[in-house]
Amino acid sequence: MEPRKIIPAVSVAVVRGDSVLLVKRARPPSQGFYAYPGGKVEPGETLAEAAARELKEETGLEASDYRPLRDIHIDGSGENHAVDYLLTVFGAVYAGGEPVASDDAETAAFYPLAEMAAMPLAGDVFSVAEDLLGNHGNARP
Template identity: 85%
Template sequence: MPIQPLKLRSASRSTTGSQETFAIPAQARKIVPAVSVAVVRRKTVLLVKRARPPSQGLYAYPGGKVEPGETLAQAAARELKEETGLEARNYRPLREIHIDGSGENHAVDYLLTVFGALYVGGEPVASDDAETAAFYTLAEMAEMPLAGDVFSVAEDLLGPAQDARR
């Protein structure tokens, strides 16, 4: 049976001043594979403060889109190197998260695979995608503006801390 083209029955429209935006129905959005990597160094985890959408201004794990021909683990290693200059080892997938792009009026959703990895060496340097890149404890993270599941992933990796509640 041939695949039928998707017919858009409706899209919501809103106007703000002279800007007009259209919300694209979920069934019309493409799902893009993406990765992030939580690098552990002793009892800390690497975070970047995002300089661009999505999650601009929030702290998150370094990551991005998977490029054609890459495995998820290769993409995680590449994104870590590009965004922080660091390398890690023992990459392992921790969880998958569906990110609905409609909240920021994107035509795509992301299927994010979050990896855990072990720190190898060096100091993180933020790239143009990030304002800062540094290692943080759970107690520090509890006071920071974090994206999505960042805190719960860190707790899974480091274990719950008595003085860190979110």
């Protein structure tokens, strides 16, 4: 069996005060789940450039101080994709404006940890938010 192709992708967790930006995914992977804005890296882009572009495309927002937080392997076979993704999650600081969902985001808004605990979240979204915002005594059920 041939090894599955791995495509580089990015997402960006934008922090505003005690909340983090999430989009509701309108398409696979993770359709219907809340996640950080992101997508595939285009040819010639650095990972940070791709994160900034995806943030702008999906929410209209800009951020600053991009820093890589973790790499996550996404197995696409569970969603009937022929490829896997190596997702680099970035943290960034909110730079102004209000999010407007577009591209493949159904909704876009800032959420505190307490509210996120009851939401359908993709993968490691909650643990990344905890790392960025601190636990504040809010445990995910």
